[in-house]
Each structure stands twice: as structure tokens, then as C-alpha cells.
Amino acid sequence: MELHDYLRILHKSWILILVGTLLGVAVAAGYSILTTPKYQATTSLYVSVRAGEGAATGDLVQGTSFARQAVTSYVDVVGSALVLDKVIDELGLDTSAQQLSSQIAASSPLNTVLIEIGVTDTNPERAAAVANSVGKNFTDVVVNDLEKPDGEGASLVKIETIQPALVPARPSSPNVPLNLVLGLLLGLVAGIAVAILRSVLDTRIHSQHDIAQITDSPILGGIALDPEAKKRPLVVHVDPRSPRAESFRSLRTNLQFVNVEGGPRSFVISSSGPGEGKSTTTANLAISLAETGARVALLDGDLRLPKIAEYMGVEGGVGLTDVLIGRVELADVLQKWGKGKLFVLPAGRIPPNPSELLGSTAMARLLGGLTEQFDYVLIDTPPLLLVTDAAVLSKLCGGAILVAASGSTRKNELAGAVRALEGIGSRLIGVIVTMLPTKGPDSYSYGAYIYGVTHDFDGEETDLGQTADRRTLHRMRRG
Structure with a gap:
């Protein structure tokens, strides 16, 4: 088929294509309306290694390298039961550590010592409270339990909150504008595909x-x-x-x-x-x-x-x-x-x-x-x-x-x-x-x-x- 054949199909089946497009937008709008809004709150943590007084430049470099390597493991600790059980007890949440873990996403930007913890919840205040509690209890578990040396010595690992989680003003999902655009595009493509298929199968x-x-x-x-x-x-x-x-x-x-x-x-x-x-x-x-x-x-x-x-x-x-x-x-x-x-x-x-x-x-x-x-x-x-x-x-x-x-x-x-x-x-x-x-x-x-x-x-x-x-x-x- 040549270009003018496709243009003729579009001209002939414009009502079908329009209906398909409107249907796609309607489905996207319906999905956006029926989907329960979810809010995401994020806190950022900074990981460092303590250096004693008079430490040489090489020691500082080694400490930074250690912190960069350590954060990749710390990311997995964020969603562990060791951290989340304390969060549940602190906030009095009616859920399990496994269920709460599905709401939490932790990541570390490449070649940094930052850890970002995001919490998604249907309640914006609860999302911010859980994010801050996860950050605080994660710091406590790593510094005082996992990285604390034997004896009474202080842990060399230091984790500080550089950006506490704030109560989100808008839901992160559903993304209504994006859903409508995707619905429009999918409906348009589906309408054109049906029009072309009908033309190909029509032997009259x-x-x-x-x-x-x-x-x-x-x-x-x-x-x-x-x-x-x-x-x-x-x-x-x-x-x-x-x-x-x-x-x-x-x-x-x-x-x-x-x-x-x-x-x-x-x-x-x-x-x-x-x-x-x-x-x-x-x-x-x-x-x-x-x-x-x-x-x-x-x-x-x-x-x-x-x-x-x-x-x-x-x-x-x-x-x-x-x-x-x-x-x-x-x-x-x-x-x-x-x-x-x-x-x-x-x-x-x-x-x-x-x-x-x-x-x-x-x-x-x-x-x-x-x-x-x-x-x-x-x-x-x-x-x-x-x-x-x-x-x-x-x-x-x-x-x-x-x-x-x-x-x-x-x-x-x-x-x-x-x-x-x-x-x-x-x-x-x-x-x-x-x-x-x-x-x-x-x-x-x-x-x-x-x-x-x-x-x-x-x-x-x-x-x-x-x-x-x-x-x-x-x-x-x-x-």
C-alpha cells in the first residue's frame, strides 16, 4: 500500500479512529479516577567514615572509598526486618515488615555516599512519618549495631539526614496528565490499526x-x-x-x-x-x-x-x-x-x-x-x-x-x-x-x-x- 492509500483509509475511517481515540482517553480517565491516589515522601542520608585528629590525606581518601562501597550494602539494609520492625513499633503501624518493605524503595546514586529512601502510601502524612522513621532507625541499626566495633569504642561510620521527608502536597500516582496522553496515543494507534485491518480484510x-x-x-x-x-x-x-x-x-x-x-x-x-x-x-x-x-x-x-x-x-x-x-x-x-x-x-x-x-x-x-x-x-x-x-x-x-x-x-x-x-x-x-x-x-x-x-x-x-x-x-x- 502507498501513502495515498493510507490517507484514504484515514479519511474514510476517521469516525472509527476518533471513537478509538476518545475511548482510549475515557479508559485512561476512568483508570485515573478509580485508582486510589498514592503519595511519596523521600528522605536523603549522607554516609561518611570518621577520621581521627591529624589523619593523613590518604586516610581520608580511604574512608571516602569505604563509604562509597558500603552504601551499596546499606541500601539492602533499609528494607530489612531489623530496621522495619523498629519503625512499626515506633509508629504503631498495623502491618508486617514484609508488607511495609513493599512500600519502601532505597537507592544510592552512582559514585556517591548518598542514600535516598522513598516511601509510598495512600496517606501523605503517614508516608512522610514512615520515611523519617525508616531513616532514623536505619541510621541507628547501621551505626550502633552493624558497624559498631567490639568494646566501648564509637562506630567509625557516620550517617546523617541531609534532607528530611516532607508531607507531599500532590499524589505521585496516578499521573492524570500522563495517563490521558498515553490513553489518547494508545486509542489513536488502536483506531488506526483497526481501520487499516478492516480495509485490508475488506474484499469489496x-x-x-x-x-x-x-x-x-x-x-x-x-x-x-x-x-x-x-x-x-x-x-x-x-x-x-x-x-x-x-x-x-x-x-x-x-x-x-x-x-x-x-x-x-x-x-x-x-x-x-x-x-x-x-x-x-x-x-x-x-x-x-x-x-x-x-x-x-x-x-x-x-x-x-x-x-x-x-x-x-x-x-x-x-x-x-x-x-x-x-x-x-x-x-x-x-x-x-x-x-x-x-x-x-x-x-x-x-x-x-x-x-x-x-x-x-x-x-x-x-x-x-x-x-x-x-x-x-x-x-x-x-x-x-x-x-x-x-x-x-x-x-x-x-x-x-x-x-x-x-x-x-x-x-x-x-x-x-x-x-x-x-x-x-x-x-x-x-x-x-x-x-x-x-x-x-x-x-x-x-x-x-x-x-x-x-x-x-x-x-x-x-x-x-x-x-x-x-x-x-x-x-x-x-x-
Whole structure:
């Protein structure tokens, strides 16, 4: 994945990332609130070795070296029962030496004769009292018990308190600001990780990049998602000024630039699976082409589940199948639609052998005649992965156009449809992406329509219905 892929994921999943970040902050705040505050009090001791009067410089140096070596052992004495039992008795604490030892931390900075004793407790006054008591009793144990010479002589080791423990004003834990920052960072990282993982595991088509990974064929257009599509399938006719209708006109413009290498402008329109909007796309594309004055023939080649007659509001009892078997003449069932030069040929009665009928010589003759009479011939066909009808029929046409639904069609399904066409030598003209969201990184960015003004991808104003992705057109012109 490249940088722009990660940026797209962040853009698309910003709500998830925000929720993860807020959740991390909330957990950190909850932990800080529920955690009992603890206070730390620290006392510092200075260890030295007494030197007699008139001691030489070498004796002083030896005494200092001894003290530095001794403090490493004295640190371990701080938490011993010998010291802590006296602390417990002095302060009247209801605890054991072992339990009290877990609250005490003693250390000595490197190459010094200092000992720092820290005590952590939920009560700040008690923390300071225990720290001072530990320091005092530790001094007594070392000087008067451990380092006192035999007899009545004074100990050569001297320990003095240079910084008594003070009552802490603020708790040492929890560190609320630090916890909140850590919670924010961990929540942010977790949200980004989940967003990237979800994107990696998501096998559905969402963007142009997803399609580019499957086929080099251009994207002819993008159709926005319309929740009312089933109620008004012919949006170009019933709501011609809507953004969705304009996207069909943009698709029309792109299709007009397709280089068919001098072949017939007859196209099979199919999809990898059902429910991807191929029939409504075919019907609206036919209407938008007819708006330009072109002669357009719209055929319902889905002889298994025909929809064109229903969408176009024409009689579908007699149609393509009847022409192919010679029961009726084409002129008798080819129905003119609307005010333009659009003619509709419904499917007719559903036959028992659709694939054989669509791949027959009669179908080839029919298409030959239609391409001579019409500027465009659009054929709605069944999904490629379910039956072979579309693949068979595409051999008789100028090429095939695949419809893929954003957020619905899976990458392996689209790849399978592309392989089905390539396997028989059919030409894939391009891909139409349907059900695109109107907002977000997966929305169609080739033309944004606002109040009757079209803005192309460069941000320049163009006439309605004439915008097209220049990069896509350039690829199509190159063939």
C-alpha cells in the first residue's frame, strides 16, 4: 500500500479512529479516577567514615572509598526486618515488615555516599512519618549495631539526614496528565490499526484504485447511490436535473470517446452478480444517448429475469425471443420510446435455452441489422458469473461493459467476470461503478454537480452533462 492509500483509509475511517481515540482517553480517565491516589515522601542520608585528629590525606581518601562501597550494602539494609520492625513499633503501624518493605524503595546514586529512601502510601502524612522513621532507625541499626566495633569504642561510620521527608502536597500516582496522553496515543494507534485491518480484510470494491488492481480497462463513469432507485429507475427521464441524472450524462460523454477500432457500437452491459444496477444503468444510459439525437436500440438480452420492459413501461409479452425463432418480424416488436430516437426491444417469452439462442446465427444477423440502422445498440444481459449468456453475446458485439456496485461487488467476483470475458477473447470496454456514496473518499470524484454547475476534477466549470474525467478519456483515446 502507498501513502495515498493510507490517507484514504484515514479519511474514510476517521469516525472509527476518533471513537478509538476518545475511548482510549475515557479508559485512561476512568483508570485515573478509580485508582486510589498514592503519595511519596523521600528522605536523603549522607554516609561518611570518621577520621581521627591529624589523619593523613590518604586516610581520608580511604574512608571516602569505604563509604562509597558500603552504601551499596546499606541500601539492602533499609528494607530489612531489623530496621522495619523498629519503625512499626515506633509508629504503631498495623502491618508486617514484609508488607511495609513493599512500600519502601532505597537507592544510592552512582559514585556517591548518598542514600535516598522513598516511601509510598495512600496517606501523605503517614508516608512522610514512615520515611523519617525508616531513616532514623536505619541510621541507628547501621551505626550502633552493624558497624559498631567490639568494646566501648564509637562506630567509625557516620550517617546523617541531609534532607528530611516532607508531607507531599500532590499524589505521585496516578499521573492524570500522563495517563490521558498515553490513553489518547494508545486509542489513536488502536483506531488506526483497526481501520487499516478492516480495509485490508475488506474484499469489496470501493474505489478506482480497487478496480485498477483488477483490470486496466478505464472507468467509464460513476453513479451515485440513490435509495429511491427502485421507485424511480429512469432518473434521467423523471428527474433530468438531478446529480444522479448528470452522472449518466457524464457516462454518455465518456462512452462517446471509446475507441472501438472501427467496430460496431453495440455493447453488452453485464455485471459479476445480481443486484448491482446493470439494468437501470443500461436503461438510463440509453435514454441519455438518445437525448443527443443519436439513434439508440435498447435490447433486453436477459432472457432469464428480464427487467427492461418493466422499467421502460412497454409491453414485454413479445420481443427478442420471438424475433430469433422467426415468429415475428423485428419491425413489429421494436417499440419507439419517448420523444427521441430510442427504440426498445423487450425480451419476450423466456426460452428454455437462453445461451444457445443468444449465441445463434439468428442473433448475429439481428445485431448486424441493428448496428447498421442505429448509432448505438445496448444489450442488458444476465450476470457473467451466473450464466454464460453475456459472454456468448459479447462475441457478437463491439465489446462488453461491466457494472460493479461500490461497497457490494467483491474484488474476486469482478476479477472472475473479467477473466470470463478474456477467456473467450471478448473486449472489455470499461467499468461503470454504481451505488457510490455521495460523500467521503469513495464518492465519485470525476464530476461534482452543484446547483446546475458542473465542476470537473480540475475544479473548472463546464456545461452540464459535458464533464468527463480527462485522464479516463485520454486512456480511451489511446485505445
